[in-house]
Amino acid sequence: MTVSLSLEFFPPKTPEGAQKLRATRQQLYALKPEFCSVTFGAGGSTQDGTLAAVREILAEGVPAAPHLSCIGQTRESIRQRLADYRAAGVRRIVALRGDLPSGYGGGGEFRYASDLVAFIRAETGGHFHLEVAAYPEMHPQARSPAADLDAFATKVAAGADSAITQYFFNADAYFRFRDELAARGLHVPVVPGIMPITNSTQLLRFSDACGAEVPRWVRLRLESLGDDTASIRAFGLDVVSALCQRLLQGGAPGLHLYTMNQSAAALALAQRLG
Helix, strand or coil, rough: EEECCEEECCCCCCCCHHHHHHHHHHHHHHCCCEEEEECCCCCCHHHHHHHHHHHHHCCCCCCCCEEEHHHHHCCCHHHHHHHHHHHCCCEEEEEEEECCCCCCCCCCCCCCCCHHHHHHHHHHHHHHHHHHHCCCCCCCCCCCCHHHHHHHHHHHCCCCEEEHHHHHHHHHHHHHHHHHHCCCCCCCCEECCCCCCCHHHHHHHHHHHHCCCHHHHHHHHHHHHHHCHHHHHHHHHHHHHHHHHHHCCCCCCEEEECCCCHHHHHHHHHHHHC
């Protein structure tokens, strides 16, 4: 089975981290990713690291998609960032509202990701393929599922080409979300974001923070495994590979792997999926 895969990395903060990420990428390029995305910290705190990593990936011959978050940014700062990406040879951007930096009291000229998408389209026309975020289990700050779908529809109307989801472990949530979009006449590709399970403490902390539901049976099994890393990884591989198989059989257009700058879990998952 040929699967369209994309990979996500975060910008390393140290020279050692950058060196380690280069080695990780070389291992993961065996999977022939369609593109690699690079995240952008709260309030744009890692934006220079994002650009540096993107330039390296492009130089390695792989398409790179920087995340671009707009919260706390001005039109001029985004315009400059777009010029930098265009000059670097970027053709795909993941356009996000972004997390609010701690102590953030407003400011900036963008409120929503849809504002950013509309601005990029107005500034650059069709130059960039624009990815946006999707939340099969509802954005944690949305007022209701219907309001969340409205927000997604606004991003598509503003010019989004496709979407990558927040990670989830319930395939039914994804299929339901896709069906609800189709019922509204929204047919942009929505690629499931996939989080390998390698560290239960980290996963549960992340999930509680971002509103991703870890099914009770998965949570209890992880808790029962304690600090047995090998068993956690084996169980996690079973859970996530079964999820991916179900998504692909149900027509998902590909998979976006949140690598956490590690190669082992992504390679094991790809091998399991054949």
